[in-house]
Amino acid sequence: MSFLEVTLQLLDGFWKTLYIFGITLVLALPLGLIVTFGSMSKFTPLRWLSRTFVWIIRGTPLMLQIILVFFGPGLLFNWPSLAREVAVIIAFVINYACYFSEIYRGGIESIPQGQYEAGQVLGMTKTQVFFKVVLFQVIKRIIPPIGNEIITLVKDTSLARVIAVTELVKAAQDIVGLKAIIWPIFYVGAFYLLFCGLLTILFRFIEKKLNYYRG
């Protein structure tokens, strides 16, 4: 199999990886904020519900969750099973939203009470204080852990193969198994390295941009 043929086949897998990655990010980042509000709520039942949910999602393997989302509806309720990609994305979005929510919570709780009070005595509403004063400071503080989580997501997409979604790793393994050649495995590694490298540069750039102030 020629280098070009392998490249084309791997690119197919890479698009799928990119697709899972992109959609997960776009949906899980805002959903995480909603989970955060739940787990920081003053309404105790909601807080407990959110925190229990986060505990279950973070306390069980993502691979297990993917299998459950794909097979669960059919085997438990006799529903038609979901498309493989949809099942993968549902599992990923829920899983990453929970991780993001804890990062957000840490960020929000790290902002000194004095910032809220200063906003309040200046006549701002609670919403204004959150969006005009606190949020930007939270974003600055959570960029490093969020970057970490996003880089993990790039590599976690390879779990999709557990329900036979042909993402990058499966695409490579198929070639290895079929043609008995090993180099596509290294080639795939390079794909990941390059992608994560770009993300690292992007995050370093954002951090630098936000570093115009301290505190």
Next chain:
Amino acid sequence: MAILEVEKLHKYFGKTEVLKGIDFSMEKGTVLSIIGSSGSGKTTLLRCLNFLETPDEGKILVNGEPIFDAADNKRANEKMLRMNRLHFGLVFQSFNLFPQYTIKRNLTLAAELLEKEKGADKSKLRTYLDQKAMELLGQVGLADRAEAYPCELSGGQQQRVAIARALMLNPDILCFDEPTSALDPELTGEVLRVIKGLKSTDSTMIIVTHEMNFAKNVSDVVMFIADGMIEEMGAPEDIFDNPKSPKLKNFLANSLELNI
């Protein structure tokens, strides 16, 4: 007429009674200093006036109008609370400037939000607020740092900005919560001079402070709080030179000891 009247103010934290019935009034254009040992309730009193704490009993009147009454069981809605709060300005011990905004933006942000709420014309608003901010920054001697960020300023400069920020909303009464306690000794002077400068503009001020000499010089009235009650209140000469209550005598003796 009194600009501020406080009647029978009580505040509990759990079972601890922090304020045990505070009664006083003050006149427009006067400076009231509140002294007392830590834990006596002076900061809590100030926070109650700014609605950062809700008193459990008592009334607060500004210009004769009740703005808070604990007996009134229908709680003030957020909008009313916000508007009542604007009678007071508060300068914090730890400045609490917004670190992501320039000094000028720290001053204009809240004012802009309030004016927009009232439906002010946007284009003129910016120019007007910028001008006002620059005037106030000039008054605290920091006009040249308008475009700097808080982290680039010394503690004393940050506190002066915080004072200008509080003045931006033209509060009836400006409160200071130990404004120099977080500062290095050599930086307290510049902040105290700014506060003293405000006195000459007829501002009404309440100052919680540990700076006894400053309190003596700048105040029209001094209040000594001990264990959540006003132990003694009067002209600075009386409080500092002729203290009557044993608690105040004791407090002053200890404070002066620190001035060795």
